[in-house]
Amino acid sequence: MLYVVLFFTFFSLFLYVLLGGADFGAGIVELFSSRDNRKLTRDTIYKVMGPIWEANHIWLIILIVILWIAFPAYFNVIIIYLHIPLTLVLLGITMRGVAFIFRHYDAVIDASQIWYNRMFRISSLLTPIFLGMSFGALVSGEIVITNDYSQTTFAEIFISPWLNIFSVLTGLFYAALCAFLASTLLIGETSAEIRKIYSRKSAFFTIVLVLLGGAVLFYGYYTDMVFVKDFLQNTLSLLAIGISALLLIPLWTAIKKQRSVLTRIFAGAQILLVIFAAVNTHFPNLIITAGEELNMLEDIAPYSVIKVLAITLLAGGFVILPGLFHLMRSFNMIKFSMKENEEEVS
Amino acid sequence: MENLDFARLQMAFTLGFHIIFACIGMVMPFFMVVSHKKWLNTRKPHYLKLTKAWQRGVAIFFVTGAVSGTALSFELGMLWPEFMKHAGPVIGMPFSLEGAAFFVEAIALGFYLYGWKKLPETFHWITGIIIGISGVASGILVVSANAWMNSPAGFEVINGEFKNIDPVAALLNDAWFTQALHMTLAAFAATGFAVAGIHAFQILRNKKPELHKAAFKIAITFGGIGALLQPISGDLSAKDVAKRQPIKLAAMEAHYETMEKAPLYIGGIVDAEKKEVTNKIEIPGALSFLAFGDFDAEVKGLNDFPQDELPPVPIVHYAFQIMVGIGSLLMLAALIYFISLKKKKWLENRKFWWLFALISPLGFVAVEAGWVVTEVGRQPWIVYNIMKTKDAVTPMPGMEYSFYLYVSVYLILALTVAWLMNRQIKVLNRSIG
Ligand code: HDD
Ligand code: HEM
Ligand code: HEM
Numbered sequence: 001m002l003y004v005v006l007f008f009t010f011f012s013l014f015l016y017v018l019l020g021g022a023d024f025g026a027g028i029v030e031l032f033s034s035r036d037n038r039k040l041t042r043d044t045i046y047k048v049m050g051p052i053w054e055a056n057h058i059w060l061i062i063l064i065v066i067l068w069i070a071f072p073a074y075f076n077v078i079i080i081y082l083h084i085p086l087t088l089v090l091l092g093i094t095m096r097g098v099a100f101i102f103r104h105y106d107a108v109i110d111a112s113q114i115w116y117n118r119m120f121r122i123s124s125l126l127t128p129i130f131l132g133m134s135f136g137a138l139v140s141g142e143i144v145i146t147n148d149y150s151q152t153t154f155a156e157i158f159i160s161p162w163l164n165i166f167s168v169l170t171g172l173f174y175a176a177l178c179a180f181l182a183s184t185l186l187i188g189e190t191s192a193e194i195r196k197i198y199s200r201k202s203a204f205f206t207i208v209l210v211l212l213g214g215a216v217l218f219y220g221y222y223t224d225m226v227f228v229k230d231f232l233q234n235t236l237s238l239l240a241i242g243i244s245a246l247l248l249i250p251l252w253t254a255i256k257k258q259r260s261v262l263t264r265i266f267a268g269a270q271i272l273l274v275i276f277a278a279v280n281t282h283f284p285n286l287i288i289t290a291g292e293e294l295n296m297l298e299d300i301a302p303y304s305v306i307k308v309l310a311i312t313l314l315a316g317g318f319v320i321l322p323g324l325f326h327l328m329r330s331f332n333m334i335k336f337s338m339k340e341n342e343e344e345v346s
Numbered sequence: 347m348e349n350l351d352f353a354r355l356q357m358a359f360t361l362g363f364h365i366i367f368a369c370i371g372m373v374m375p376f377f378m379v380v381s382h383k384k385w386l387n388t389r390k391p392h393y394l395k396l397t398k399a400w401q402r403g404v405a406i407f408f409v410t411g412a413v414s415g416t417a418l419s420f421e422l423g424m425l426w427p428e429f430m431k432h433a434g435p436v437i438g439m440p441f442s443l444e445g446a447a448f449f450v451e452a453i454a455l456g457f458y459l460y461g462w463k464k465l466p467e468t469f470h471w472i473t474g475i476i477i478g479i480s481g482v483a484s485g486i487l488v489v490s491a492n493a494w495m496n497s498p499a500g501f502e503v504i505n506g507e508f509k510n511i512d513p514v515a516a517l518l519n520d521a522w523f524t525q526a527l528h529m530t531l532a533a534f535a536a537t538g539f540a541v542a543g544i545h546a547f548q549i550l551r552n553k554k555p556e557l558h559k560a561a562f563k564i565a566i567t568f569g570g571i572g573a574l575l576q577p578i579s580g581d582l583s584a585k586d587v588a589k590r591q592p593i594k595l596a597a598m599e600a601h602y603e604t605m606e607k608a609p610l611y612i613g614g615i616v617d618a619e620k621k622e623v624t625n626k627i628e629i630p631g632a633l634s635f636l637a638f639g640d641f642d643a644e645v646k647g648l649n650d651f652p653q654d655e656l657p658p659v660p661i662v663h664y665a666f667q668i669m670v671g672i673g674s675l676l677m678l679a680a681l682i683y684f685i686s687l688k689k690k691k692w693l694e695n696r697k698f699w700w701l702f703a704l705i706s707p708l709g710f711v712a713v714e715a716g717w718v719v720t721e722v723g724r725q726p727w728i729v730y731n732i733m734k735t736k737d738a739v740t741p742m743p744g745m746e747y748s749f750y751l752y753v754s755v756y757l758i759l760a761l762t763v764a765w766l767m768n769r770q771i772k773v774l775n776r777s778i779g
Contacts, residue, residue, distance in 0.1 A: 052456055053456075054408070054409070054412060054452035054455060054456065055449065055452040055453055055456060057412070057416065058445065058448055058449050058452055060416065061415075061416055061419055061445055061448065062442075062445045062449075064419050064420065064423075065419065065438065065441050065442050065445050066442070068422075068423060068430050068434040068438065068441075069434055069435050069438030069439075069441070069442060070435070070438075072430065072431045072432070072434045072435055073431065075423060075430065075431070075434065076423075076427050076428075076430070076431045079420070079423035079424050079427055079430070080424075080427050080740060080741065080742065083424050083740065083742050086420055086424065087420075087424070087748060087751070090416065090417045090420055091751070091755065093413055093416060093417075094413040094414070094416075094417060094755065094759070097409050097412065097413040098409060098410060098413060098759060098762070100409075101405055101406055101409040102406070102762070102766065105402045105405050105406055105766075106766055106769065107402065107766070107769045107770045107772070107773035107774075108769050108772075108773060147741075154743060154744070157742075158742055301434075301435035301438075301511070302435065302509070302510075302511050304510075304511050304512060304513065305435040305436075305438060305511050305513055308438075308439055308513040308514065309438060309439070309442055309513075312439065312442045312443060312446065313442065315446075316442070316443075316445070316446035316449070319446065319450065320446060320449045320450065320453070323449075323450065323453045324449075324453055327453050327456050327457060
């Protein structure tokens, strides 16, 4: 039963990073688009993301709920020591959520659109950065767990774990990942001539992504970070990252040939591999603090709770996943062949 | 004020904000599908226009409800980490089921909003119903988690740890049914009267009377039924509180002395120092009857409880009075509406429409007041008789900044949403036909 819960934990993490990430990325792509392309990007995003917009973000809620039910001690550490960056994430989610809906459901189209757009784009960039910084903070080895607040300053406990070079780099890395995902997704959604724009964007963000990924590893290596050192010594993780890097070649070919289905599959697989590599390195010690490594599987909820949670998740999954799949299919978000897509475009 | 006070204020403020959007998100879909059904049956264009206008409303409220709810699911941990560490596994079940309900709701909403002219008509309409049902289901589930805080069940405390956890028993605690029933009715009453009032005002301004009368009728039917049932359910809640949290009951009534044939106070100014209530109307024996269904029953007074376990009595008492006062008023208004179905002449009287326009926001005032009764009445406990609120709060200092941040962001949001709604109505009135 614990495995069911663990499966859903990482499954939600993966889907949030992937779908939520593509969603954040859409705003980043819009931000980095030339003036002429912005409107186009905006409309395309609405068409692609609109129907599943809400569902994308529920993966985060599911993840949080699983954490607090099944791994309360772990959740406790995350939520106390990352209070500030997570508040900023929430602020960002709030801003871009309402901006997205306001700009499409406001009854009057006027100058206020400019504000909605600005709010949407800027929070789309900042939110994943803070989220990535939080992920980075967890493995940075900077978190100080203490009950004695007289020995340490506020900044040492609540700020420096997430506001350091390593965490900022992971934040930027995640934002680049989002932009990469979104531009890859958008390739399949537009007519042939416009596709070029997104192909170029996708290529650009791939380069940024690889550079930032390299920077994270280099920085971690030269500052002797436990996580990065272990990462670089873990064959399986390296293999996963290696495959993910190799996948760039077919990905680029697919992008060049503008094969939208294939690009998506490759991009999804890459995210899966990156997450796998990161989690695999240190599972189950996914939090690395200044003094110790915290084991996720220690101090978990009692079996009776895990069992009920697993059953709920399985039952919920049986209802939700087919529904979600049907939703995506109905609005052409999952395509089985290019042909279908071509028809829709023409 | 201390950190704890700011954490409390922030919790109260954000929940008070979320509840408004949550209520509307639960109830508006029902209005929308009724109007949609009427459009499918009659093909009168004003029903389609109304459905689309309400759909925009649902979308805007849904998202505001969803983002504030997402913030809440983090906040429970951010503000009360010790509470979540111990209680999280126990009350996890309603929250995980709630997550499933949200998901169903979000999927159905995706189909509904984007499904016009793309999906078969009946299927499209049914997805609207699913939005409503799953919204109500999530409301019921989260209230059941709150009921657990009032009436903890499904675990044992051994050496300060929560052991032998039974999540199902925790979900089905003693308070869940009365609270969930009362909350669901409250959502219908509050949203129904609010929406009806807005349309009544448009009728007064003589804008598109046909459309606004249709809208008024749909909203007030739901709201009126809720308001008629609300006092009955409130009475059940009061009897329930009398049994499980006698101290809360005494605070609601500002009842200091233990006595038989306890009187019920209407109005009154509470002096918490002198422990007395002045300027009140007294109904002899009514409190005993209200609490235990027996005019002679003994009701324990605040003076006979440990004095360090009293909630802030005046707040609880005033909030309770406000809720019950509004409850009686809304019930009367509902009666007036249902009688007007027979006496059509009333509908020509402008006073009729003014009545509904003026009481429009009261349902939500009652909702907020009711939650203050429940939550402040539980103090100083976060989990009744198990864990104190002060032992649950975050160790992080500086909560005042967090509080100010939330207040400013949410106030701006609330103003924006109000402004957007105003624009929706203007456009609706300006549209042709
Ligand atoms: C439209 C809103 C509304 C109206 C008209 C009423 N209530 Fe209410 N009441 C609520 C909205 C509400 C609420 C906000 O929804 C609460 C808070 C917690 C809950 O479950 O419901 C609540 C709580 C609440 C409680 C506390 C329950 C607890 O702590 O567990 C009692 C005893 C009552 N109500 C009693 C009444 C009575 C006797 C009413 C007579 C007319 C009444 N309510 C009208
Ligand atoms: C009495 C209190 C509450 C009621 C009746 C209620 C009800 C609802 C409803 C009906 C929705 C759907 C949104 C909509 O349709 O507009 C919603 C959203 C949400 N609520 Fe609440 N809620 C309450 C309190 C809470 C609390 C305490 C939490 C956190 C722990 C919470 C977490 C959420 C979350 C995460 C969402 C967003 C789900 C989504 O993305 O759709 N709610 N709530
Ligand atoms: C939406 C309607 C709700 C409103 C308006 C509301 C209001 C409040 C208020 C006023 C307080 C502060 C009490 C005080 O410290 O004096 C509070 C505290 C709290 N509420 Fe609620 N509440 C609502 C629903 C819920 C629900 C559904 C839950 C949980 C499932 C919840 C959980 C809490 C917690 C954990 C605290 C902090 C601890 C405490 O002060 O007891 N509330 N709420």
